[in-house]
Amino acid sequence: MSSSNFAIATVAACGMMLFLSTLRKNNASLVSGGGLGEGGEFVILYVTVPNKEVGEKIATHLVNEKRAACVNVIDGVKSYYRWQGKVEIDNEQLLVIKSRKTLFSLIQESVEKLHPYDTPEIVSFPLHDISPKYRKWLGDSTDI
16 A cells, blocks of 8 residues: 555544544433434334235234334245255244333234244344434334
8 A cells, every 4th residue: 555545544544533533422422312313212113024924913912912013024034044954935924013221021922923033133223313203203102
């Protein structure tokens, strides 16, 4: 690498570190209640399912029981993964579940009961920046 390319790469790396540091500080204030968010009271969960029937059964159950405010069923997901020592490729559907963090264990229990997989994917991500009207709707649509 030439010295001018090295200098450009160094400046770019320093800029990225500064950006990430600023982002981390801003997110910390969001988590503590500053800014628009309130630190993950609400979450989005991802659950993959093998077909439409399983996805609709889980989605309907979660919404009927007020464990989720909304479940999007996204078709056409192609999953590549390792299972029992082999690489597998499957066509699946993705459930995008909007709910409260406090309901995670109940959602997990429901998914594990209704899902045909031995080890279903159940992961959640905290929501920090939510419009006030959508936040209210999420709260009104789920049980505490």
